Amino acid sequence: MVDVVLQNIKKAFGDVEVIKGVDLHIEDREFAVFVGPSGCGKSTLLRMIAGLESISDGDLMIDGQRVNDLSPAERGIAMVFQTYALYPHMTVRDNMGFSLRLAKLPKAEIERKVNEAARILKLEPLLDRKPKALSGGQRQRVAIGRAIVRNPKVFLFDEPLSNLDAALRVQMRIEIARMHSDFDATMIYVTHDQVEAMTMANKIVVLQGGVIEQVGSPLELYHHPRNRFVAGFIGSPTMNFIDTQVQNVQAESVTVSLPGGGSVTAPVKDRGLKVGDKITLGVRPEHLLESGGDGQIQGKVLVVERLGGATYIYAQIEGNQTLTAEIDGNSPVKVNDAVTLGLSGATCHLFTTDGLALEQAARHPLAAIDRGHSVAH
Amino acid sequence: MTTLANQQMTAKPAKNTREIDTRPLLWPSVIVLFLWMIVPLAMTLYFSVIRYNLLNPMLTGFAGLENYTFLFEDPALWTSLWNTLVLVGSVLIITVVFGTLFAVLYNAEFHGRGVARLLVIAPFFVMPTVSALVWKNMLMHPVNGLFAWLQSLVGMEPTDWFTNYPMLSVIVIVSWQWVPFAFLILLTAIQSLDQEQKEAARIDGAGPVDMFFHIVLPHLNRAISVVIMIETIFLLTIFAEIYVTTSGGPGTATTNLAWLIYSVGLLQFDVGYASAGGVIAVVLANIVAIFLVRTVSRNLQQG
Amino acid sequence: MQDDARRKMWTTALAWFIALVVFFPIFWMAVTAFKTEVDAIATPPSLFFTPTVENFQEVFARSNYGRYVWNSIAVSFGSTILALAFAIPAAYAMAFFPTKRTPGTLLWMLSTKMMPPVGVLIPMYLLFRDMGLLDTVTGLMMIYTLINMPIVIWMLYTYFKDVPNEIMEAGRVDGATPIQELFLLLIPLAVPGIASTGLLSIILSWNEAFWSLNLTSSNGAPLTAFIASYSSPQGLFWAKLSAASLMAIAPILVVGWMSQKQLVSGLTFGAVK
Numbered sequence: 001m002v003d004v005v006l007q008n009i010k011k012a013f014g015d016v017e018v019i020k021g022v023d024l025h026i027e028d029r030e031f032a033v034f035v036g037p038s039g040c041g042k043s044t045l046l047r048m049i050a051g052l053e054s055i056s057d058g059d060l061m062i063d064g065q066r067v068n069d070l071s072p073a074e075r076g077i078a079m080v081f082q083t084y085a086l087y088p089h090m091t092v093r094d095n096m097g098f099s100l101r102l103a104k105l106p107k108a109e110i111e112r113k114v115n116e117a118a119r120i121l122k123l124e125p126l127l128d129r130k131p132k133a134l135s136g137g138q139r140q141r142v143a144i145g146r147a148i149v150r151n152p153k154v155f156l157f158d159e160p161l162s163n164l165d166a167a168l169r170v171q172m173r174i175e176i177a178r179m180h181s182d183f184d185a186t187m188i189y190v191t192h193d194q195v196e197a198m199t200m201a202n203k204i205v206v207l208q209g210g211v212i213e214q215v216g217s218p219l220e221l222y223h224h225p226r227n228r229f230v231a232g233f234i235g236s237p238t239m240n241f242i243d244t245q246v247q248n249v250q251a252e253s254v255t256v257s258l259p260g261g262g263s264v265t266a267p268v269k270d271r272g273l274k275v276g277d278k279i280t281l282g283v284r285p286e287h288l289l290e291s292g293g294d295g296q297i298q299g300k301v302l303v304v305e306r307l308g309g310a311t312y313i314y315a316q317i318e319g320n321q322t323l324t325a326e327i328d329g330n331s332p333v334k335v336n337d338a339v340t341l342g343l344s345g346a347t348c349h350l351f352t353t354d355g356l357a358l359e360q361a362a363r364h365p366l367a368a369i370d371r372g373h374s375v376a377h
Numbered sequence: 378m379t380t381l382a383n384q385q386m387t388a389k390p391a392k393n394t395r396e397i398d399t400r401p402l403l404w405p406s407v408i409v410l411f412l413w414m415i416v417p418l419a420m421t422l423y424f425s426v427i428r429y430n431l432l433n434p435m436l437t438g439f440a441g442l443e444n445y446t447f448l449f450e451d452p453a454l455w456t457s458l459w460n461t462l463v464l465v466g467s468v469l470i471i472t473v474v475f476g477t478l479f480a481v482l483y484n485a486e487f488h489g490r491g492v493a494r495l496l497v498i499a500p501f502f503v504m505p506t507v508s509a510l511v512w513k514n515m516l517m518h519p520v521n522g523l524f525a526w527l528q529s530l531v532g533m534e535p536t537d538w539f540t541n542y543p544m545l546s547v548i549v550i551v552s553w554q555w556v557p558f559a560f561l562i563l564l565t566a567i568q569s570l571d572q573e574q575k576e577a578a579r580i581d582g583a584g585p586v587d588m589f590f591h592i593v594l595p596h597l598n599r600a601i602s603v604v605i606m607i608e609t610i611f612l613l614t615i616f617a618e619i620y621v622t623t624s625g626g627p628g629t630a631t632t633n634l635a636w637l638i639y640s641v642g643l644l645q646f647d648v649g650y651a652s653a654g655g656v657i658a659v660v661l662a663n664i665v666a667i668f669l670v671r672t673v674s675r676n677l678q679q680g
Numbered sequence: 681m682q683d684d685a686r687r688k689m690w691t692t693a694l695a696w697f698i699a700l701v702v703f704f705p706i707f708w709m710a711v712t713a714f715k716t717e718v719d720a721i722a723t724p725p726s727l728f729f730t731p732t733v734e735n736f737q738e739v740f741a742r743s744n745y746g747r748y749v750w751n752s753i754a755v756s757f758g759s760t761i762l763a764l765a766f767a768i769p770a771a772y773a774m775a776f777f778p779t780k781r782t783p784g785t786l787l788w789m790l791s792t793k794m795m796p797p798v799g800v801l802i803p804m805y806l807l808f809r810d811m812g813l814l815d816t817v818t819g820l821m822m823i824y825t826l827i828n829m830p831i832v833i834w835m836l837y838t839y840f841k842d843v844p845n846e847i848m849e850a851g852r853v854d855g856a857t858p859i860q861e862l863f864l865l866l867i868p869l870a871v872p873g874i875a876s877t878g879l880l881s882i883i884l885s886w887n888e889a890f891w892s893l894n895l896t897s898s899n900g901a902p903l904t905a906f907i908a909s910y911s912s913p914q915g916l917f918w919a920k921l922s923a924a925s926l927m928a929i930a931p932i933l934v935v936g937w938m939s940q941k942q943l944v945s946g947l948t949f950g951a952v953k
Contacts, residue, residue, distance in 0.1 A: 052849050073855030085846035089868040098864075099854035146854070399773035406770035406833060407785065413826040414792045420803035479698070487692035495937050496703035502936035503706065504887040506908040507925040511709045513911070514918055521721040521918075523708065529723075553705070558947070565944045566952050600952045607948065614796045617889035617904070621911035635798040635890075642802045643894065651802050659799035666794030674787050 002063045002076075002153040002186045003027050004049065009058035011044055011210075018044055020210040021058070026188060026203065031180050034190045035197040036207035036233070043158055045207070046190045050079050050156050063153055073099070078147035079156040083163065084139045086131040086146075092118075093127040096145045117145040120182075137168045144179070157189040161196065173199060194234055198222070206230050216367075223364035228355040231282050237312060239349070240288070240323045242281045242297075246273050252361045254350060256281055258343070259318035264295030266348040268358040282349035282357075285312065288325035290333075293342020299323060301337045315339055418659065424652035431646035444653040454654070456629045457637040464548060464633055465612045469605055471552040476559025476604065480567045481593060483560070494564070501557035505617035512550045513539065513622045543623050543630045550618050555611075559604045566600035567593065599672070606669035613662055634658050706929075713922035720918040735923035743906070745924060752902035752928070754817050755892075756885035759824035760878050763832045766825070768874070771836035772862050776848060786837065790949055793830040797890045808895055816900040820892060824885040832881050835946045839873030840866065876942035879935055883943075886932045903928040 004026040011019035019041050026032045034042040047053040049060060051072035060068050067075045087095050093114055094101075100110040118124045121141045131139055140160065147155055157176070161169045177200050180187055191197055197204050198218045206213040206221065206229075214226040218234075225231035231239050247263050248255035255265040256279055264281075273279070299315035302322065309329045317323055325341055333339065350358040428440045448454050483494050500508060516523050517538040525535035538546040570593065578592050614635040619625060625632035625640060632640070638658065642651030700707075712720050714731040739745045774782045804823070805814075813819030843866060851865045867874070889904040896905050907928060910921040936943070944952055 050849075050853060052852065071855075072849075072853040077853065079850070079853045081846045081850060083844060083846050085844065085850035087847060087850070087865060087869075089871075098851075098856075102855040102860065146850075150854070399777045399779075402769035402773035403785070406766045406789070406829060409766065409826065410789055410792050410829060414795065417800035417803040417807070418795070420807075421800055424802060482691070482695055482698070485691050485695075487688055487695050489692070489696065493695050493699040496699040498936075498940060499703055499706055499933060502883065502887070502933045503929050504904050504907065504932075505889045506893075506904045506911075507709075507929055508705070510907060510910055510921060511705050511925065514921065515708055515712060516705060521723055523725060526723050526725060553702070557702070561940060562944055562948060562952050565941070600948075603948050603952055610794055610796070614798050614890065616798070617893060617908070620889075620893055621908050635796075638798045638801060639894070643805060648802055648806070655799040655802060658796045662794055662796040662799070666791055669794065670787055670791055674783065 002029075003061075004032075004154060004186060004188065005059075005061040006045075006049075007059040007061070009045070009048065009060060010056045011041075011048060011053065012056045017056075018210050019048070019056075022210075022212055024205060024212065024215065026186060029184050029186055030202045031177075031187045031189065031200060032203045032205060033197040033201035034188065034205045034207055035192065035194055036213075038192055040207040041210040042190045042192075042207050046156055046158055046188060049154075049188060050077055051075050073102075076153035077156055078150045078152035078154075079158065080140075080143045080147055080160045082159040084131075084143040084160075086139055086142055088131050091128050091130055092123060092134070092142050092145075095131065095142055096149050099146070099150050113149045113151075114145075117148045120148065121145050136164050137172065140164065140172055144176075148183075153186065155183075155185055155187040157187065159191055160189075161191070162193075176200065194236065198234070204234075206233060208233075217369065219364065219369060220367040223367055224360055225349065225357055227357055228280065228282070228351045231349055231351070231357065235284055237285045237324050237326070239282045239284050241351075242283075242317075242321060242323070243319075244279060244281050246275055246277045246279050248275060249273050253345070254279075254358065256350065258295050258297050259321065260296075260298045262295045262297065264293075264343050264348055265345045266350055266358075267345060267361040268350055269361060271352070271358055273352070273358075278353055280351040280353075282351060283343055283347060285324040285326040287344070287347035288323065288327075289342035289344070290325075290327045290331060291340065291342060294345045295343050297323065297341050297343070299339050299341060301333060301335050301339055304333060304335055313339065315341065421652045421655045421659070424648050425656050427649055429648040429652075431648060440649060444649045447650060448653045448657075453629055453632065453637060454657075457632045457634050460544065460629075460631060461613065461633040461635075463544060464551070464615060465609060467548045468551050468555060468612055469608060471548070472555045472559040472608060473601055473604060475552075475556045476563050477594075477597065477601070479556070479560045480563035480597075481589065483564060484567050498557040498561050500554050501561065503554070505554065506621050508554055509550055509618040509621045512546075512553070517546060539623055540627060543627060547615075547618060547622060547631050550622070551612070551615055554618075555608055558608065562604050563597055563600055566597050570596045602672060603669075606665060606672065609665045610662060610669070613665070614658065634661070706933075709922045710926050712919055713926045715919050715922075717917055717919045720922070735919045736927070739920050739924045739927075743924075745906070745927075748901060748903050748906040749927075751817050751820075751896075751900060752886055752904075755820045755824060755902050756882045758817070758821040759828060759885050760832075760881040762821065762825040763829045763881055764836075764874065764878060766829055767832040767836050767877075768867070769862070771833050771840050772866060774833075775837050775840035775843075776845070776861075776866075777858075786834065789830045789833055793827070797827075801894060804891075805894065813895075814900075815896045815898065818900075820896060820900055820902065823891045823895070824888060827888075827891075828881045828884055831884070831946055831949070832877055834949050835877040835880065835942070836870070836873065838945060839870050839877070842873075843869050873942075876939050877946065879939045880943055880946045883932055883936055883939075 006022050006024040009019060009022045010017065022045060034045060036042050044053060048055050051067070051070060055068050059066055062075055062077070087098065090098065096114045096117055097110045100113060118127055121144060123138070123141055123145055126134060126138060131142065134142065143160070161172050164172060173196060189200060201218055203215060204218055204221050205215050208229055214221060214230045216224070221230060221234045225234060228241070232241070242259060244256050244258065246254060247257045249270045252269065253265050253267045254270050254273060255263050257263050297317050299317040301313050301315050303314040305312040306329065310326050311329050311331055311333070313325050313327060313333055315323050315325065323341060327333070352358065425444055426440055426442070428436045428438050430436050479497060483490065483497065514522070519525055519535050519537040524538070528535050536542070575588065575592060578588055583591065615633060616635045616639065619631055619633065619636050623631040625636040634654065634657070638651050638654040641647050641654065713735055714733070715726065715729050716732055716734070719726045719729045774786065808814045808819050847869070848861055848865060851861050856864060887904065892902050892905045893908055896902070907921070907925055910924070
């Protein structure tokens with residue numbers, strides 16, 4: 001039962017506060033992903049958990065023990081670094097065995113553990129090579145192997161895939177996810193790539209400016225973003241935002257006007273809105289329809305990007321706003337065509353002027369599901 | 378409740394795991410360097426205000442600024458300062474000009490570039506006493522030297538370099554040693570010049586001369602200033618070359634500040650007087666040092 | 681295309697002409713080392729002569745040459761090892777555990793290098809005289825350690841800064857203490873940097889000619905001081921001077937050629953790389 005609890009964690013460099021009070025509970029065997037734009041404090045937070053940065057204020061508990069003042073090695077964590085940080089002067093074998101050697105384990109036991117990790121990661125033929133004789137993917141494996149042999153309570157990953165090419169990244173993503181199921185270990189993973197976050201996490205922690213914007217399962221963040229920042233950060237291409245007004249307020253739904261005169265009714269809780277209030281309508285590109293829908297917006301196609309399976313169009317609509325829509329790859333749409341984009345009320349998000357989302361009247365059925373690996377509670 | 382309060386108490390003085398006590402690592406160096414800097418300097422300052430002559434133990438006592446007064450009234454001081462200035466100034470001009478031209482030349486593509494570069498930087502690695510003697514005996518000797526023979530070939534009287542042009546001779550020798558230094562530094566600097574910037578300038582229609590004055594020279598600006606400052610520090614106290622060639626002469630023709638202090642202190646054993654000269658050397662060097670430290674520190678902040 | 685080729689030809693000619701002129705004194709010295717004394721001072725200079733190694737033998741036989749060589753080796757290697765022993769921990773502390781005072785400390789160390797040796801010549805001479813260090817290898821070694829230490833610390837600092845911090849952090853996560861980080865990770869990683877720093881320190885000590893001329897005369901004198909003794913009128917044996925000089929500069933010339941890149945950053949305190 002290894003959980004990681006952060007209580008009002010703060011970090012200041014001089015007068016600059018970069019982590020402004022973070023409360024978070026990462027449960028046993030959870031795969032938590034910290035995600036956010038660069039400079040949001042996600043790496044700092046991870047390094048504080050690792051013990052590489054001091055904690056200015058607050059409590060950090062690992063496995064029920066307060067570890068603020070413990071050295072990294074005493075915290076029972078292992079870390080995989082962005083640059084892998086392999087020891088260039090040691091062989092793969094020595095790299096993986098270094099922590100055990102420092103812990104003064106008997107030679108035979110070190111040998112056994114290193115061989116075991118090498119077997120799992122298919123590194124056996126490379127054990128006597130130096131890191132510079134390895135490919136990027138192999139180095140990545142060694143870095144993971146170095147973490148495995150320590151048998152840590154918590155694995156920490158600091159953007160471990162960002163130095164790999166696209167194909168390898170997908171492959172390693174799958175391997176790390178598989179590793180998580182095999183080891184049943186608690187893992188904390190930092191990335192700026194929301195695709196990695198969506199595909200790997202049980203729990204995504206979205207950070208911005210040193211504070212947590214939202215914590216939740218991938219689909220919860222996708223379907224129920226708490227505010228405009230999370231809505232824009234999760235999902236690709238990014239969500240469209242249209243500035244508009246409230247046209248009507250009913251029980252459990254709000255109707256807003258659309259550019260060009262139409263309107264759409266979203267099933268959300270109104271939170272005391274009045275007719276005529278300013279509001280932002282958010283709709284994801286993949287939820288814009290080429291025809292049909294509960295409401296329509298007229299526009300002119302500016303740019304067409306054909307990806308094969310899908311086509312992205314960028315359309316100019318009334319009020320000099322631009323909408324991105326993901327439509328069928330076989331659509332014959334051309335630049336300068338007039339298009340009518342349809343919205344269905346159920347996929348609309350509404351944000352009040354303070355950036356907060358109006359809560360959906362019904363939870364999305366998949367919002368509570370995770371990667372398919374059931375967390376034992 | 379009390380445990381929580383305790384926890385917060387201990388959490389307050391943010392203990393950085395990185396902040397280990399580095400004093401045992403750092404202090405040995407700091408202490409020996411501090412002693413090395415302060416003890417002899419304090420002694421120089423102290424000697425400079427007392428009467429102290431190794432040949433005359435009866436001469437003692439506080440001298441006040443007497444040593445300095447004598448020194449400032451001594452024409453030898455002003456000659457030596459002038460000689461120092463001439464020596465440092467000429468060598469700086471020669472080394473920077475030739476160093477820059479050589480850097481441009483040897484940065485171009487040509488056959489055997491690597492070896493040619495090695496030949497040009499070689500004099501910098503020759504110990505000063507060797508280079509001074511080779512020049513003095515084998516090249517500039519008025520009878521058997523190579524230059525004398527070359528002059529006789531074209532029907533000229535051989536020149537007695539160290540008698541007739543003592544300062545020029547010293548300048549030639551010192552420049553021969555330091556042009557390679559300037560060249561080495563400036564070549565390294567020129568190699569970091571962005572190739573695309575040069576190509577962009579060429580597309581904009583810049584010829585070789587424009588290129589040199591508008592692209593290369595501005596790029597070398599900082600490297601040249603570093604060369605000037607470092608050379609100045611070394612050249613201010615040129616000693617070995619004078620020691621083996623002219624011994625400061627004829628007369629005081631090649632007596633620079635370093636040689637003056639040496640001859641007063643260790644040849645005439647007037648410690649007080651020589652120390653006053655030492656203080657002046659320190660002051661002069663520090664003026665240069667301030668500029669150098671400023672340049673380097675700017676560099677340090679850049680990363 | 682033809683223009684380019686012609687230009688390259690002219691560049692080659694000019695560059696090689698200059699290179700040979702600049703290198704000529706060294707070449708001439710090397711040639712003279714293999715002449716007889718008569719050939720050495722002959723006018724016109726003898727270009728075709730029977731090379732002899734007599735001079736080298738005589739230098740060794742007549743002048744305790746071996747002792748001076750040994751003194752040079754002892755002084756330059758000894759001072760380099762001492763300087764490294766002081767500098768490695770200091771540079772490690774400043775590179776990996778920087779404080780607010782670190783930049784100031786570094787600049788201060790650099791500034792000690794700015795002190796002109798003549799400014800402190802008299803007190804050092806008297807201190808050495810009183811402590812019995814005049815004309816000893818130990819004394820010279822101490823001075824060289826001190827004058828090279830700022831450069832050595834600076835160079836090591838720049839090299840250590842280039843070692844990725846993540847590797848040291850990985851070591852910390854693996855449970856290494858700061859001392860283990862230094863000995864098991866940093867030093868093995870920085871071997872090339874430490875080696876070139878050491879080479880620079882050896883070159884500078886080997887060629888140093890202010891303190892060696894002033895503080896030593898025979899027993900503790902290195903090659904710089906020994907060669908200077910050829911400046912006296914009775915020492916006008918050019919062939920032997922050349923032989924002794926050639927042996928004195930050849931090893932350091934080779935070392936200098938090999939480490940010129942590192943020399944630049946070392947000599948300019950990292951201001952030019």
